Amino acid sequence: MTDGGRPRRWWPWALAAVAVGAWVLRALPFFHRAGALGYVVNYDEGVYYAASALLWKGLLPYRDFLFVHPPGALLLGAPAAAVGAFGDPAVGFALARWLATGLGAVSTVLVGRLAMRAWGPVAGVVAALAYAAHPEVVTMERGPFLDPLLNLCGLGLANAWLLPSGRAPLPRRAAIAGVLAGVMASVKVLGGIWGAAALVARAPGPRWSLARRFVLAASFTVLALVGPLALGAPGAFVRDVLWFQSARPEDGVTSRWERLLEMTHERRRYALLLAAVGLCVALARAVRRSTREEAAPERFVATTYLLTVAAYLAAHSYWSNYNALLAGPESLLAGLGAAALVGFAAARARPVGAVALGLVLLGPLYSVREALRGAEIRPPEQVLQARYVRAQVPPDATLCGFEPGWGLLAGRLPPVLPGQPVPVDPYALMLQDALASGARFPDAAAAFASPDSQRRMLALLEQCDFTLLGARGQWQLSADSHRWFAANHARSVSPESPAVELWRRTPPRPGAATGSPP
Incomplete structure (x- = not known):
């Protein structure tokens, strides 16, 4: 041979x-x-x-x-x-x-x-x-x-x-x-x-x-x-x-x-x-x-x-x-x-x-x-999501997301806000904040349940005009953070698909128990 x-x-x-x-x-x-x-x-x-x-x-x-x-x-x-x-x-x-x-x-x-x-x-x-x-x-x-x-x-x-x-x-x-x-x-x-x-x-x-x-x-x-x-x-x-x-x-x-x-x-x-x-x-x-x-x-x-x-x-x-x-x-x-x-x-x-x-x-x-x-995997919601963001988010508005790729598909890089972390890797950011407290966790889910993992991310979300939450955001935010987020953000859904959603930051309602992020 x-x-x-x-x-x-x-x-x-x-x-x-x-x-x-x-x-x-x-x-x-x-x-x-x-x-x-x-x-x-x-x-x-x-x-x-x-x-x-x-x-x-x-x-x-x-x-x-x-x-x-x-x-x-x-x-x-x-x-x-x-x-x-x-x-x-x-x-x-x-x-x-x-x-x-x-x-x-x-x-x-x-x-x-x-x-x-x-x-x-x-x-x-x-x-x-x-x-x-x-x-x-x-x-x-x-x-x-x-x-x-x-x-x-x-x-x-x-x-x-x-x-x-x-x-x-x-x-x-x-x-x-x-x-x-x-x-x-x-x-x-x-x-x-x-x-x-x-x-x-x-x-x-x-x-x-x-x-x-x-x-x-x-x-x-x-x-x-x-x-x-x-x-x-x-x-x-x-x-x-x-x-x-x-x-x-x-x-x-x-x-x-x-x-x-x-x-x-x-x-x-x-x-x-x-x-x-x-x-x-x-x-x-x-x-x-x-x-x-x-x-x-x-x-x-x-x-x-x-x-x-x-x-x-x-x-x-x-x-x-x-x-x-x-x-x-x-x-x-x-x-x-x-x-x-x-x-x-x-x-x-x-x-x-x-x-x-x-x-x-x-x-x-x-x-x-x-x-x-x-x-064969071609999720149509991904394309619809990008189209919806381009239509709904003004060019001068800030967009945060728990999936960095979703913002890229819509033509957006992670925002740079004064005094806030740049959300290039929200997963690692929140895990590192949890570890910085000195605690040790058996798995990532336990780390995300820690209040220390939530603070910097919630402070960032408080400054962002729009947020892409998705399944990853649902997982990484604790129960208290979810309540705060829902109270301070309004959800909109694309008419093309109920799976395509976008969250807009809203001014605090008078008398609402929103306050600062937990």
Whole structure:
């Protein structure tokens, strides 16, 4: 299946075809009369995009608004955010979604290229198929999330660090890999796992100077991307990024067993079976081969996968979409497992090998059904909500929302009011206020029941002309806060749908027991 140690010439065309299919699968829900804005909006993508757009307007994370991740994503997401900062935020948000689909297609090529160069054409095609159809990563690569950027950089790092040297000298490849590792750490703390796995796998050459070059490049990249913004408000940076993430209450799937089940969900059952075989092969080769050079790809992918799983089991919060960061190593392991199974079968009899090849190619395609099911989600209320806000809220009025993405769809960035927090991330803002009291909570719901979580948010709502409450607002406001809110705000409903609502701040009624926020 190889010629002179290199895969046959058909493999780039196979990877290109899979990458096109991956892009179509991600962009499919955007081919709708509402375009990219008609697909369901996620809380996190609204936070990341709004924060990046505000950065263009001169507001700095940590100093001017709360942001609970390192700032790398805000800087690297700047092109689409600039459109929203200086034009219509809805247009920029749509552009960011389209760009994310392109990142997914490139990552599909990088997965396939790495697996194909390391373990052969079967591994490459199966790994690319597994990544292209991975349901969670397909969903995340439809918006300005952290995961598309992390996967792209991580897979680029692996291609530069692990594959045999070509035209680029080894020192240059080590520096490129280090820069990409630094970018990942500047986007999300867990992104540092890929850099650690690269060092565990091997130094790409006999000299330790290459490992030092990798570490120095990564360190300088982190300093360049994080340093200027962190030094602008060092105390707030430590509080928002490090303390908050370590002290936050449990949320999402809290049971560790249920988290493990989500990471091995049946929607990816056949790709996961191949990945399980690949993990066993990778561990066996890593133990059996005497030098790091001989099993570097296996060491890297196994370390990345196992460390990420362990991090998710230990984390304070976990949702199933976190599995998007597992898609890269999981797909590489699936490719390795497929190559091992086909090689084992072909050694017995050529027809058996052909049957095995067909089966392993079909395995990842099982996940396409689940990915297509997600592409069907087009909530009409979301589009109607944006239209209603544009019609009802004057340009000079302030609009607050518990879902940042809803304001973006209506062409609104989070408001900046004197003396009030900027509601880029109301969820984290209220949780941090609860934690600042010194209390500890078993879960997020208990934290939102605390009076300390309510005060700053209610003071902000008191100054906003209009509010988008929604289900998230219903959850995050306590019973006392709900009573105050209802007494001081009037609800209006769109004639197009009873599910579309907007709350307008009203002057206190004479004699009404409204007073100040509780």
